[in-house]
Amino acid sequence: MKLRLAAAATMSVFLAACGGSDNSKPTTTVAQLFAQTNDTNNAVVHFTRNQDGTLVAKGSVLTGGKGTNGVNYFMGNITAPDALTSNNSVIVSPDKSRLFVANAGDNSVTTFAIGATGDLTVQAVSPTGGVRPTSLAFSNGVLYVTHQQGAQELGAYRVGQDGKLTQIAQYVVANQDALPTQVAISPDGKFVVVNGFLKSVSPVTPLNMLLAYPINSDGSLGTPVSSASAGVGPFGGRFASGPLSSVFAVTEAAGGTASSYSFSSAGAFSVLGGPVTVTGQQAPCWISLTPDNHFAYAGNGSGAVSLFALDGTGKLSLVNAVAATETPVAGQTSAFANDSWISPDGKFLYQDYAGDDKIVAYSIGSNGSLAKLGEQPANTQSKISLQGLAGI
Template sequence: MDSAEPASPTATSHLYTQTNETDNSIIHYGRMADGTLTEMDRVATGGKGTNGFKPATGEESAPDTLLSAYAVTMSRDHRWLFNVNAGDQSVSAFKVGADGHLSLTDTEATGEKAPPSSVAFDDKTQTLYVMHTLGPNHIRSFKLQDGNLVANEKSYTLNYDKFDNRVATSIVVSPDGRFLLADVLFNAPPAAGPDGPKLTPSNAGNPDGLVVFPITSDGSLGDPVLNDAGAPTPFSLAFLRGSNTQFVNTFAAGNGAVLSTLAADGTVSNGPLATVDLSLAPNGPSESCWVSISPDNSHAFVTNFGLGNLTSFSISGDTLTSANGSLGLVEGDGKFMAFAGIPTSGPNDSWASEDGFLYQLYPNASTLIAYRIEGKDLAEVGRYPIPYNSPSGLAGF
């Protein structure tokens, strides 16, 4: 009788998030064929995280510490991984091995005082774009050369006219590498008021929430195009798989998402706003902030930070419709409440795989959950511990 122990499961692909702790590191998970995860290792970024401190609001420890999406991203060929280090205003680059393991190749200061919060990479020009929550120099860029990040001198702002201190949340390069898209949450930083923070939502009265830059042949950015994002407070967007033009954009105070279309001149048209179920917190807002697209483009899964859950939307033509408004509800430790006024686990970044699984961070519950996508529904397949409150960013292949 063979008494040998059974062989360990073999990872079929890989997933990465950053701890965003004071000594920041990337957690590398192996993804198994059934969607479950095995933590492989943790690799230091060479930079500092915020360790739960939220610079935009001054909260000592809160989930969504970077107020952003895409704090971790990969090149489209999956050879490189990048992340922001918001604690010391730097960005890191990693070479991704054939086995998914990471090798740190460079960590460089962004040159700005504001915390970097989102990154996007253009494979065509080998340019890394780094967005900062505040300006005036919201966007800096680096050339990737033999694993080194070489800073470009030029910077780019998301401010305009009287709005000279806008708050940005995420950047994305269009799949064809023609445009860089930036979502702007507020036209001014939150200010203290007698009844709570005073907010100045973008895209409220002005069609200015989505800024589109053409990308030139050398990776520099052309003149920005201000666009109507479709609703106030756009937060993050995701292109449909295989499309260079259609994407889903989310709205923190707009309580939902829209399906939008990018034209060849950088202008954007929007379908109607599809809203989430607010029965958990009728006064809202839902803070619908992160989005992932199913492998067949039939559904978008939107993360509701203020409600502690997710909503699935059906994608049809140029519109979204709510499909399931009560997915993935996870309780936090009861110590954190967002603008909806109820305790929330503060779910933030998510990532959907090509083989049909969705991975969701719940930082206030110190949990990463793996789900199998079943049409408009999600079926949990595993839970994994993560650091409390601080983690941000998910990317994989």
């Protein structure tokens, strides 16, 4: 069954089209990029980043866990791009010493140690006690994981020196089986932010809310603060940097829009600007921000990367709805621009195209424009199961 992206954007298209410190010293000295295949025998695809932004393949490393092999729970367990329906399924710890990967096929998380040359070593494969873990966030030795199903879809886990996860607690999100799409840590390290909720999967009914859970001293979470979203179907979000670190830019997949919010010290979100329509595109789900807060890039289920500008207050304006796009593989209606990552120097954007089974490297121009530098195949078994993107 193919994605129905040629039709007008509907509620069901919105999600279907759409992933601290552990007190260890940083060890990695070489620039790296990581994604996951989400194959049945899940693996990390690993690249070295050259100074000119191009990628060199280092091969793949098995996670020891299981992926879904492209089977998409939200789509009724068919094989379709964005099988994990999430942001942040692959993350690097802030000190760059560890890589965490969600294995949605067997409800586990793999902890890798990252060596000085970027080589990966499996430390542990830990069960989460939840169903279909898909999004990860890490702070102060605690990993926070959201799951696609269950009565308690958010979990907190202490990460040991051996990489094993020990559960601290599990928490209710909006309602049972709400399918959260992203978990993140606020820049001040005081809140866990979760978004992307449904009242029901069928019919698809977004709850249009953002939740912020205060983090207790032991890593456990307090009662969440709930804020209404500006647009329909908030999916992915990124906090800005430095003086704009309280700004949270969000894609709103069901409404085909993006908005920005101000995050208060009490955990509440208030609208700064939006919703801004992503003209001509459907299912904007993923978003990355440049470190200088000048630009945001939204990945769309309809296959394009859209460019936004941020002003000095954090408000978004659409600059180019199709800043980049690729041709889908045979049998797919969209190249499916999903997870992305921007280099810390702000010079390069790396983009997953799940519908084309590859990662593309772009240079970022002074006006935010994207120039393609090259591409690397993911070589997933299903040719559409590529997920997650994180780098150093």
